[in-house]
Amino acid sequence: MLPAVHRLTTPSDFRTTVRRGVRISRRTMVVHAHLSDVPPTRVGFVVSKSVGNAVVRNRVKRRLRHLARPGVETSPPVSVVVRALPAAASRPAELPGDFASAWSEALERLGVRP
Known part of the structure; x- marks a missing residue:
């Protein structure tokens, strides 16, 4: 679970x-x-009904939260959705690779380094 300070919560x-x-x-x-402008890095997740039923959506969210935790602790202050x-x-086996490459490319395009 991500600590509350690292979660995006408001619309x-x-x-x-x-x-x-x-x-x-x-x-994926x-x-x-x-x-x-303000630390820390915060992350939010959007998993729509097109992904699957409630059980599947929650499983995907748990996997994504698990993958985001190391990046949140080491990266500069950014907001990520x-x-x-x-x-x-x-394709759950592709999630870790896709997440890592997307996270690092996003930081590169923002001009910041972890």
Whole structure:
């Protein structure tokens, strides 16, 4: 579980990150990242019904939270929204690689290094 200080919670935070940040697409997810003025790094997850039923969506969210935890602790202050695509449920073996490459590319495009 991510600590509360590392979670995006308000709709305005999600909206700002998605509209003003960079977008990185992978087969299983889309990562939106935006530079934040205030530390720490915060992450939010969007898993729609197109991914699957409630059990599948929660499983995908748990996997994504697990993958985000190391990046949250080491990266500079950014806001990140991870939107899972339907392939995230059917291809769980691809999630770690897709997440790591999207996270590092997002930080590169923002001009920050972990």
